[in-house]
Amino acid sequence: MNIANFFLKGLNKTLKLINGTNFSYAGPWVTIYPSTIIDSWYVGDFMSADYTIAVDLNSNSKEIIKCLVVASPQSATVTVYGRTASNGNLINLTASVNNSKVILTANPVTLPAKLIFSANYYQTLNPIEPA
Numbered sequence: 001m002n003i004a005n006f007f008l009k010g011l012n013k014t015l016k017l018i019n020g021t022n023f024s025y026a027g028p029w030v031t032i033y034p035s036t037i038i039d040s041w042y043v044g045d046f047m048s049a050d051y052t053i054a055v056d057l058n059s060n061s062k063e064i065i066k067c068l069v070v071a072s073p074q075s076a077t078v079t080v081y082g083r084t085a086s087n088g089n090l091i092n093l094t095a096s097v098n099n100s101k102v103i104l105t106a107n108p109v110t111l112p113a114k115l116i117f118s119a120n121y122y123q124t125l126n127p128i129e130p131a
Contacts, residue, residue, distance in 0.1 A: 027039075027116060027117055027118070028116065029056075029114050029115070029116045030114065030115055030116070031112050031113070031114055031115075032091070032106050032108050032112065032113050032114070032115050033108070033111060033112060034107055034108070034111075035105055035107060036105065036106050036107075036108075036115075037103055037104070037105055038053075038104050038105065038106050038115060038117060039051075039103075039104040039117065039119060040101055040102060040103045040104065041101070041102050041121060042100055042101055042102070043071050043072065043073050043097065043100045043101070043102060044073075044100060045121075045123070046071075046121040046122060046123055047070065047071060047122060047123065048068060048069060048070045048071065048121075048122045049068070049069045049102075049104075049119045049120065049121045049122070050066075050067075050068050050119065050120045050122070051065070051066070051067050051068070051069065051104070051117050051118070051119045052064070052065070052066055052117065052118050052119075053065040053066075053067070053091075053093075053106075053115060053116075053117040054115065054116050054117070055090045055091050055108075055113055055114070055115050056113065056114045056115075057087075057090050057108075057110055057113045057114075060086065060087055061085075061086060061087040061088075061090060061110070062085070062086050062087075062090075063083070063084065063085035063086070063089065063090045063091070064082075064083070064084050064085075065080060065082070065083050065091070065093070066080070066081055066082035066083070067079060067080045067081065067082075067093060068081065069095045069102065069104055071095070071097055071102045072097070073097065073100050074097060075096075075097055076095035076096060076097050076102045076103075077095060078093050078094060078095045078104070080093065088109070089109060090108060090109055090110065090113055091106045091107060091108050091109065091113060091115070092106070092107045092109070093105070093106055093107075094107070
């Protein structure tokens with residue numbers, strides 16, 4: 001199997017899928033503290049990412065979050081469209097763009113918390129040039 005049949009060279013030393021418009025990722029559990037960057041990607045490669053985030057504080061405090069991050073070369077927004085928590089919201093999410101790189105940041109309400117996420121990344125149909 002030749003992996004070159006499935007990927008092209010993307011912007012900023014990333015890989016781009018030849019067929020299909022999305023790419024999936026599932027990360028390992030990480031301990032988060034204030035302003036922990038949990039994910040980043042380049043606007044020129046993708047335009048949005050759909051996340052499922054699981055947060056575990058302790059046996060009584062767990063949370064599942066579904067959110068969408070949409071970005072342009074200048075800004076990014078986080079839209080939380082599903083949230084279920086056993087003991088209140090455990091983290092706050094923010095997204096920003098720095099040099100065309102989208103950065104998703106988590107801020108736990110109580111320290112420390114553990115987090116794992118999966119994401120589907122969606123390419124732009126009309127490529128945009130990073131600023």
